[in-house]
Amino acid sequence: MRMNHAPLLVLLTAFLAACVTPAPPDVTGSGSQLEAREIQTRVYDTLDKAMTMRSVIATLQDLGFVIDNADVDLGTVTATRLTKYTMRMTVTVQDKGSKQVSVRTNARIGEENVTDPRTYQDFFAALDKAMFLTQNKVD
Numbered sequence: 001m002r003m004n005h006a007p008l009l010v011l012l013t014a015f016l017a018a019c020v021t022p023a024p025p026d027v028t029g030s031g032s033q034l035e036a037r038e039i040q041t042r043v044y045d046t047l048d049k050a051m052t053m054r055s056v057i058a059t060l061q062d063l064g065f066v067i068d069n070a071d072v073d074l075g076t077v078t079a080t081r082l083t084k085y086t087m088r089m090t091v092t093v094q095d096k097g098s099k100q101v102s103v104r105t106n107a108r109i110g111e112e113n114v115t116d117p118r119t120y121q122d123f124f125a126a127l128d129k130a131m132f133l134t135q136n137k138v139d
Helices: 006-018 032-040 049-062 117-135
Strands: 041-044 066-071 076-082 086-096 100-109
Touching: 032 041, 032 100, 032 117, 041 117, 049 066, 049 076, 049 086, 049 100, 049 117, 100 117
Parallel strands: none
Antiparallel strands: 041 100, 066 076, 076 086, 086 100
């Protein structure tokens, strides 16, 4: 009595093919990741990280965000804006060299990163004004 193993072989092959893991995402920082980082980052000529943090918080509030968390020591601010959708923005302020600070922001709607450059341009335009007013002590 001879058994035909062909159906079992086909089933086993299909099962093993389903176990193949997808290729890992590009983590090298190439292409669109570098472009996104460039859009999301701005460098300011100031030595005062705390003043920059105050300007970031004021800017987020002016844009309708509610501050969820702010940590001056870590240089992070997280805020949420509830409109037609929930947007969450995280801003990181870091010293860059001896005379500059770097401000990087990341916006998310739900689980998706915001890739529209206008979102970041609008934030930085408002932050530029706030930084100018704060540096010149204009209330």
